[in-house]
Amino acid sequence: MGIAQYDPAALGRPAWNAGRKIGVKKPLKQRQIWAIRFFLDREGRA
Numbered sequence: 001m002g003i004a005q006y007d008p009a010a011l012g013r014p015a016w017n018a019g020r021k022i023g024v025k026k027p028l029k030q031r032q033i034w035a036i037r038f039f040l041d042r043e044g045r046a
Helices: 030-042
Strands: none
């Protein structure tokens, strides 16, 4: 994606991931998994 240097609108704009952590994320906890399943089931989505 080396097009930003030619785009005048992109000059001075920070990168979309500036200040965010990079790398592998922590796995979801069992409690979070059940919360997701609960909300999906409540809305009738799988």
